[in-house]
Amino acid sequence: MSVDKEEVDQRLKAAVHYTVGRLCQRIGEEHRREFSRQTVAAIAETTFRECDTFAKDLEAFARHAKRSTVSAEDVKLLARRSTALSIHIQNKSEELAQEQRESRKKSSGKRKSRDTEEEESKE
Amino acid sequence: MAAKEEEICFKKETVSKLLSSSFKEDKTKLSGDATQLMREMLRVFVQEAALRSLKQAESEDCNQVEIEHFEKILPQLLLDF
Numbered sequence: 001m002s003v004d005k006e007e008v009d010q011r012l013k014a015a016v017h018y019t020v021g022r023l024c025q026r027i028g029e030e031h032r033r034e035f036s037r038q039t040v041a042a043i044a045e046t047t048f049r050e051c052d053t054f055a056k057d058l059e060a061f062a063r064h065a066k067r068s069t070v071s072a073e074d075v076k077l078l079a080r081r082s083t084a085l086s087i088h089i090q091n092k093s094e095e096l097a098q099e100q101r102e103s104r105k106k107s108s109g110k111r112k113s114r115d116t117e118e119e120e121s122k123e
Numbered sequence: 124m125a126a127k128e129e130e131i132c133f134k135k136e137t138v139s140k141l142l143s144s145s146f147k148e149d150k151t152k153l154s155g156d157a158t159q160l161m162r163e164m165l166r167v168f169v170q171e172a173a174l175r176s177l178k179q180a181e182s183e184d185c186n187q188v189e190i191e192h193f194e195k196i197l198p199q200l201l202l203d204f
Contacts, residue, residue: 008144015137020169022131027173028188033180035173038190043172046197047165048141050204054161055145062151070142072156079164082203092163096156 016051017044054078072096131166138162172200 020043024035061074072093079089139158143151153161173188175196180188 005144008140012137012141012144015134016141019131019133019137023166023169024173026131027170027177031177031181033177033186033188035176035188036190039176039188039193042190042193043169043176046172046200047169050168050201051141051165052145054164055142056147058142058153058157058161059146059148059151068148068150069152069154070157071154072160075157075160075164085164085167085203088167089160089164093156093160096159 013044013048016048017041020044020047133162133165135159135162138165168200168204171203172196175200 017040021040024040024043028035057078058070058074061077062068062070065074076086076089076093079086135158138161139153142153142158142161172193176188176193179192179195180186183192185192
């Protein structure tokens with residue numbers, strides 16, 4: 001049982017490491033700098049551990065709202081500490097909701113307005 | 124050109140498994156919207172970590188971003204998330 005969990009953890013860690021590596025490479029290229037392998041590993045490890053904190057917070061938020069499913073609202077609450085991040089996540093959430101409405105509309109009519117700026121200016 | 128600029132992001136399955144494995148109770152679930160938002164959240168986290176480390180390296184006139192650069196920006200990074 002616990003061996004199984006360890007293996008899953010290792011794989012998740014590897015997946016996180018992979019994406020962190022790609023993100024670092026992209027950012028490095030944009031600024032003509034290189035990330036050492038140790039740095040990439042450290043960022044990956046930090047992300048992995050931060051995820052644990054995030055998950056526990058989200059669970060507590062959902063529980064506080066008497067839900068057993070973590071919703072988008074809980075994630076918005078998680079992003080409260082930084083104003084810019086909070087606004088960014090709000091916008092992203094609206095973007096997602098908009099996309100979902102559009103994909104539902106597609107089956108009946110074909111009104112496509114992909115401008116998210118239009119959506120933002122309405123507020 | 125637009126295809127090359129395609130955003131790098133964590134996979135949906137990775138994020139949902141990662142979070143689900145840390146939940147204390149088994150019955151806690153993650154909605155699809157929440158997973159999507161958490162993907163974005165984690166992407167921003169990593170991007171911030173990388174960019175802040177890079178700026179630190181830049182200010183020290185280093186061509187390679189080393190672990191000590193990341194160490195210097197880590198406390199504030201954790202306070203911001």
